[in-house]
Amino acid sequence: MDLKNLYDELFDKRNYKKVVPPFESSKEPTKIHIAFFLHGINNLDEVEGKLTTTAYLRLEWEDGFLSWNKRDFNNISYVYMPQNEVWKPDVSLNNGFTKLKELGDDVILVMILHNGKILWRPFEVFETKCDINITKFPFDTQICRIVFRMWTSQPMDARFALTEPALNLTFYKENGEWDISSSKALLENDNFIVLLSLERRPEYYLLTLICPIILLSLLDIFTFVIPVDSGEKMGYSMTAYLAFAVFLTIVNSSLPINSRTTSYLAVFVISLLIKGTVIVMVTAAQVRLHHRPKEKSLPWSMRFAIRISRKICAYSSKRVKPKEGHAKKKSNNDVLSSPNLPAVQKNSSKLPLEELSVEEGDENDMYTWANACAALDGFFFCFFCVVDIILAIVFFAALQ
Structure with a gap:
């Protein structure tokens, strides 16, 4: 009953309008605290230059129209509402591979705290463009950017502020093809940018x-x-x-x-x-x-090539069969030392083997x-x- 009374108080009696931004009467811009929780890298298509990741954003801001004294409602400190029932920043993917669309879905709820803080965690499969440098493929490293921005809200009305840590890899599951060598999140020109350095497994x-x-x-x-x-x-x-x-x-x-x-x-x-x-x-x-x-x-030139080839073959055969030549030389010496050999034959035996044989052809x-x-x-x-x-x-x- 207390919870029903709280909903009636916030959305009926106060006549809450989700189109009315919380920064209407404020001089300072509403800070949208943002963080990126990466769950996994699904694919990096080098041909199309498309990075597909599974992740969710954690966005937190204050809405003064949705605060209450929890003592008046039996110490209820928070409630849940569908994301489309409250005001939320028009955050979209700036470098998306498909057409522009809002984050989240009707089934996603936002948490509203009693002090007016709102927590929104849209879960998405992000498809973003990524410039591919294939010079060192397959030992390459690709640097991909995931860029978020608020399309309509002006910087004087609402702007991003980083939540520490702005990039969270607690729930990240490793990919079979890519390793994350480095990663960081930063703000640049009022955009929230996630930088992923992906090193290929070769x-x-x-x-x-x-x-x-x-x-x-x-x-x-x-x-x-x-x-x-x-x-x-x-x-x-x-x-x-x-x-x-x-x-x-x-x-x-x-x-x-x-x-x-x-x-x-x-x-x-x-x-x-x-x-x-x-x-x-x-x-x-x-x-x-x-x-x-x-x-x-x-x-x-052909004759020279043949002579070189023959010399190489002859040199190789001498190195391979040194014992055979030694045996022939020993046999020659035994014949020369024989006492029964005529002198003429002894002298003729001293001639080189090439001169004794008939010419090679x-x-x-x-x-x-x-x-x-x-x-x-x-x-x-x-x-x-x-x-x-x-x-x-x-x-x-x-x-x-």
């Missing part, structure tokens, strides 16, 4: 994008390990090239469509795609050279187009390995 993209790209880049280089005679060299290089094209499409679908910033990852993949294009072109030229007629002589048998392509395979394998390492170092250094 583990998913490392496993699903960067690692496959690097592995495909390594497989691309192994085109030069496959001999031309196998018939698979050209097909292998084209397969690796198409795989890069597919991954570039996947990366582009994950990035926002704008030309203000460019992702280092996209540049890295395009660089590898260009490298793959060059490998396909070089492979096609090698296949063409391999099947050139033997009558056409090799240029000096006509020089033209070594300088063939097939041998030239095999020598180029080794050169291009080393060259593109160095290119791959340089591109990876530049990419990861740019992300620091």
Whole structure:
């Protein structure tokens, strides 16, 4: 009964009008104490540039028309009313992604204290615009703003005042993709602004994008390990090239469509795609050279490449099989020390092995187009390995 009498007193006898602001006869503006309680980050859409958060505002102000002496009403110190039954500030989301609308809902109640203080806590799923900087994707950090303002009330009538703490993360639940590296709330030009610095968790993209790209880049280089005679060299290089094209499409679908910033990852993949294009072109030229007629002589550069390749192979074989040469040398010495060997044969045995044997063959048998392509395979394998390492170092250094 006391509660009913209190409602009758406030809204019937006093003829309370919700359109009448509490600052009508006051010289000082009504302070709207505000705080932001973040519950969670639902999503950050990089393509649309939209941040979706779940949170509620805590707004508190004084309304002199809704105060009473609690002793007159059996010590009732507070009551609840639907939010649309009392005056409230016209606070709206300034950078909302959808059309402008009032905060809260009809089911939300405001708490009215006996001293005239009103507490309003509108709960919302906020969709706000967020400028995305994709330069360091997927190791990027995005700074998003959630801006609130009073659209109609003038600063001389009502203005925001921060409640300590103005940004509360007590009820915040972590997001699987984004971490909050820093956050703060401030007042700027009579607007209440919440700043969230969101740091992306890169583990998913490392496993699903960067690692496959690097592995495909390594497989691309192994085109030069496959001999031309196998018939698979050209097909292998084209397969690796198409795989890069597919991954570039996947990366582009994950990035926002704008030309203000460019992702280092996209540049890295395009660089590898260009490298793959060059490998396909070089492979096609090698296949063409391999099947050139033997009558056409090799240029000096090809002959030089073959000689270098032969020297490297000879040096490698000496390092791999040192015991075999030692055994031959020992066998030679045993023959020379034999007392039954004629003197002529002993003297002839002192000649180098190369002079005793028949010449390795006509020089033209070594300088063939097939041998030239095999020598180029080794050169291009080393060259593109160095290119791959340089591109990876530049990419990861740019992300620091």
